[in-house]
Amino acid sequence: MPLYVGLMSGTSVDAIDCALVSCQGCEAEVLTTYEYPIPQRLKNEIAALSQPGANEIERMGVLDRELGALFASAALSLLKNAHVDPGEVAAIGTHGQTIRHRPASVTENTQPGFTLQIGDPNTIAETTGITTVADFRRRDVAAGGEGAPLAPAFHAATLSAEGVNRAIVNIGGIANVTLLEGSELLAGFDTGPGNTLLDHWIQENRGEECDRGGRWSAAGNIDEQLLKRLLNHPFFTLTGPRSTGKEAFNLPWLKKLLVQSTAITPGDVQTTLVEFTAKSIALAIKHHALLPTEIFVCGGGAHNTHLMQRLAVHAEPARLDTTAALGLDPDWVEAAAFAWLACQTLTSSAGNAPVVTGAAGERILGGIYPGGEPTRGAS
Known part of the structure; x- marks a missing residue:
C-alpha cells in the first residue's frame, strides 16, 4: 500500500x-x-x-x-x-x-x-x-x-466493528467522541476540555509540564460547587454538531470562576478539573440515543490513570479501555x-x-x- x-x-x-x-x-x-x-x-x-x-x-x-x-x-x-x-x-x-x-x-x-x-x-x-x-x-x-x-471519519473506517456499539474518545487538549453503531458513524463532536486546563493549572502552580499519571489530582478532593460552575459553561447547552477550543476553555476563564472559591487548594482544583473532564465526556455520550457497550480512549489523556479511573466510573456499565486493545496505540x-x-x-x-x-x-x-x-x- x-x-x-x-x-x-x-x-x-x-x-x-x-x-x-x-x-x-x-x-x-x-x-x-x-x-x-x-x-x-x-x-x-x-x-x-x-x-x-x-x-x-x-x-x-x-x-x-x-x-x-x-x-x-x-x-x-x-x-x-x-x-x-x-x-x-x-x-x-x-x-x-x-x-x-x-x-x-x-x-x-x-x-x-x-x-x-x-x-x-x-x-x-x-x-x-x-x-x-x-x-x-x-x-x-x-x-x-x-x-x-x-478524526471520526478515520475512526469509522479503521476502528469500527459490525454488531458492536462503540465510542472512541480522544482526550487531547480538547476532548472529542465518535459514536459508532457497527460500521455506521452516528455522531462525533467535541465534549469540552480534555487536558488543556489540567496542564495549564499544574504548569502555573507547580512548574510541571503535566500531571503525570494524575498523581497530583488523585491526592485531592472534588469541590462540588466549582464543578457545578464549570459545567455551567454555555458550550454544554449546544446540541447537534459542536466544536470548541482554548478560546472557550482557558486559564483566565478558570480563574474567574475561582474568585468564588477562595478556600479551595490548588490540588483540589486539579482534582475537580479531572472530574470536570471525565464527567463532561460521559454526559456527552449518555445524552446521545446510542448507548455504547465499549469505550476506547486515545490521546494523551489515556496515560492519566486518575482521569481514566474517573471516566470508567462515569461510563458504567460500558467497558473502558484504550485503542491499544484495537491494535492502534493511543498516542x-x-x-x-x-x-x-x-x-x-x-x-x-x-x-x-x-x-x-x-x-x-x-x-x-x-x-x-x-x-x-x-x-x-x-x-
Whole structure:
C-alpha cells in the first residue's frame, strides 16, 4: 500500500506527533512513529498568538514559516529513523497548529465561522520534496460545518466493528467522541476540555509540564460547587454538531470562576478539573440515543490513570479501555488520521463526515502542495 506521513500538533502543543502509515481505502497501518520536540520559544509564541494581541499579522506570518520548517524537519526525521527515502512517500498530511477556532456554533451566526491553522505547507513541500496536503478544516467550514472534529471519519473506517456499539474518545487538549453503531458513524463532536486546563493549572502552580499519571489530582478532593460552575459553561447547552477550543476553555476563564472559591487548594482544583473532564465526556455520550457497550480512549489523556479511573466510573456499565486493545496505540491515532486524510484527498475521496461537522455534504478536504526536488537549506 502507498506510504503517507501524518503530522499532528494539537491544542496541548506538547510535541509534533509523526506517523508513517500505509493507507489504501479503509485500511491504514501505522508502520513507525516519532515524537518531534517543539522548542519552548515557539510554544510561547503559539500560546501568545492563540489569544488576541498586537501586531498579529506580522507575528503570524513569521511563525507560519517557522512552524512549516519545523514540521518539515519532523517529517524528515521520521523517515530517516524509518530508513525510508522521501521519494517513497506519496504525501504528507499535516494538521498544522491551530491558533484560532471560531466555528458557527460559537459565533451563533453573528459572523462567519472560521478556523485557522498555521505551519506553512509550501515550506514543508519545498524542504522535503514530498507532496503535502494541508488546511483540512476550512473546506468543511465553507460548507457550513464546524471543521472539527475530523478524526471520526478515520475512526469509522479503521476502528469500527459490525454488531458492536462503540465510542472512541480522544482526550487531547480538547476532548472529542465518535459514536459508532457497527460500521455506521452516528455522531462525533467535541465534549469540552480534555487536558488543556489540567496542564495549564499544574504548569502555573507547580512548574510541571503535566500531571503525570494524575498523581497530583488523585491526592485531592472534588469541590462540588466549582464543578457545578464549570459545567455551567454555555458550550454544554449546544446540541447537534459542536466544536470548541482554548478560546472557550482557558486559564483566565478558570480563574474567574475561582474568585468564588477562595478556600479551595490548588490540588483540589486539579482534582475537580479531572472530574470536570471525565464527567463532561460521559454526559456527552449518555445524552446521545446510542448507548455504547465499549469505550476506547486515545490521546494523551489515556496515560492519566486518575482521569481514566474517573471516566470508567462515569461510563458504567460500558467497558473502558484504550485503542491499544484495537491494535492502534493511543498516542498515534490523530497523526495516523491525518495521514489517512491525505490519502483521501489524493484519491479524490471525501474526508469529512457531515453527520459530525454539520457540513452541507461530503467534501474533499485540504489543499495539495506538489512535491519535487527539495530545496536544500530552504528557509
